[in-house]
Amino acid sequence: MWLPFHIVCLRSQAVCRIRFAAALFKCSRHKDNGNVTANVSLFSHSAGLKAQPCKALLFRKHGNPSQVVQLEDVDLPPMGAKDVLVKMLAAPINPSDINMIQAVGGNEGVAQVVEVGCQVKFLKTGDWVIPKDAGLGTWRTEAVLAEDDVISLSNDIPLLSAATLGVNPCTAFRMLSDFEDLKPGDSVIQNAANSGVGQAVIQIAAARGINTINIVRDRPEFTQLSDRLKAMGGTHVIKEEALRRPEMKELFKTCPKPKLALNGVGGKSATELLRHLQFGGSMVTYGGMAKQPVTVPVSALIFKNVKVRGFWVTQWKRDHSSDGRAFRAMLDELCHLIQQGKLTAPACTEVGFRNYNKALDTAMLPFTSAKQVLIM
Numbered sequence: 001m002w003l004p005f006h007i008v009c010l011r012s013q014a015v016c017r018i019r020f021a022a023a024l025f026k027c028s029r030h031k032d033n034g035n036v037t038a039n040v041s042l043f044s045h046s047a048g049l050k051a052q053p054c055k056a057l058l059f060r061k062h063g064n065p066s067q068v069v070q071l072e073d074v075d076l077p078p079m080g081a082k083d084v085l086v087k088m089l090a091a092p093i094n095p096s097d098i099n100m101i102q103a104v105g106g107n108e109g110v111a112q113v114v115e116v117g118c119q120v121k122f123l124k125t126g127d128w129v130i131p132k133d134a135g136l137g138t139w140r141t142e143a144v145l146a147e148d149d150v151i152s153l154s155n156d157i158p159l160l161s162a163a164t165l166g167v168n169p170c171t172a173f174r175m176l177s178d179f180e181d182l183k184p185g186d187s188v189i190q191n192a193a194n195s196g197v198g199q200a201v202i203q204i205a206a207a208r209g210i211n212t213i214n215i216v217r218d219r220p221e222f223t224q225l226s227d228r229l230k231a232m233g234g235t236h237v238i239k240e241e242a243l244r245r246p247e248m249k250e251l252f253k254t255c256p257k258p259k260l261a262l263n264g265v266g267g268k269s270a271t272e273l274l275r276h277l278q279f280g281g282s283m284v285t286y287g288g289m290a291k292q293p294v295t296v297p298v299s300a301l302i303f304k305n306v307k308v309r310g311f312w313v314t315q316w317k318r319d320h321s322s323d324g325r326a327f328r329a330m331l332d333e334l335c336h337l338i339q340q341g342k343l344t345a346p347a348c349t350e351v352g353f354r355n356y357n358k359a360l361d362t363a364m365l366p367f368t369s370a371k372q373v374l375i376m
Helices: 159-163 168-178 196-207 222-232 240-244 247-251 267-275 298-303 313-319 325-339 353-363
Strands: 002-011 014-023 030-032 035-037 053-059 069-075 083-092 110-116 128-131 142-146 150-153 187-190 211-216 236-239 260-263 282-285 307-310 348-352 371-375
Touching (some): 069 353, 083 159, 150 325, 168 260, 168 313, 168 325, 196 222, 196 260, 196 325, 222 236, 236 240, 240 247, 260 267, 348 353
Parallel strands (some): 187 211, 260 282, 348 371
Antiparallel strands (some): 002 014, 030 035, 053 069, 083 110, 083 142, 110 128, 128 150
């Protein structure tokens, strides 16, 4: 028998959830001379008087991440019967991580199971797992997690692909699947095309025979970036300024107008995407890097009947948490694309865990092309 506890900490409107379980009795009991006895735990982590420590990157206050994030020793909670002890292998630094303050930073990453509780049903030692939901805290070396909080994936894919699988590729997959019935030969237009989501959209769409019109901000290395996105399978790569120019008419002579627009920027960029949607198409907003509202022209609603939607992969995961088959099927398909060489990790820079300050500073620089990934 074991009792689960939850602590919810409110820090400047940011909520951090620390799950731990106190193992009160051994899962199996035995008789000794007619008396029933019980051990404290099956596991050395629970049986010892001192909890097992791990290294973790903690936020104690709001501020510049590279200044307020600290590397600390954190005691692991005792393992419960339905828990698994995992060793974190790699965890990326995403923009959403920079914007959040949690007990332990990091919303995604990949870990390896090193120990399992006696009632764990579907995981075994050596399995690779990723979080099912945000807020699990992946910027640490080890963690004791409930089996229900993680989901396994194939461990024969590259480490960086596994570490970056749970957020951006899942976002791209769902937006390409859930809003318009896209067929081979159809088109999708997106801004922030060089982001992690954008790169996943390009590759998943290419695997399905779907054209992508990829919008990026102008920059000194635009040609190199354009070549890289086209090598991934991008059909067209254009600068944001070109959206307002007559040459877009020439583009649509060889490429059908898009059924779907994917907006990760907001502001004027989103409005320009709407202008190029075909009648009845959808614009899906999943981010707002410009920190400006989305303005929808009345004419787009009345005369083009466009649909304006939003998407948050965390909510999708929560909506499907009671039945994990959709999540499982999505991960299996994504892993299959990775195994076929059709889906690769975004450009990444591997950074040793103790060099987290450098990684955080780099992650906040403008025009950062490479995702910083902490290697434990």
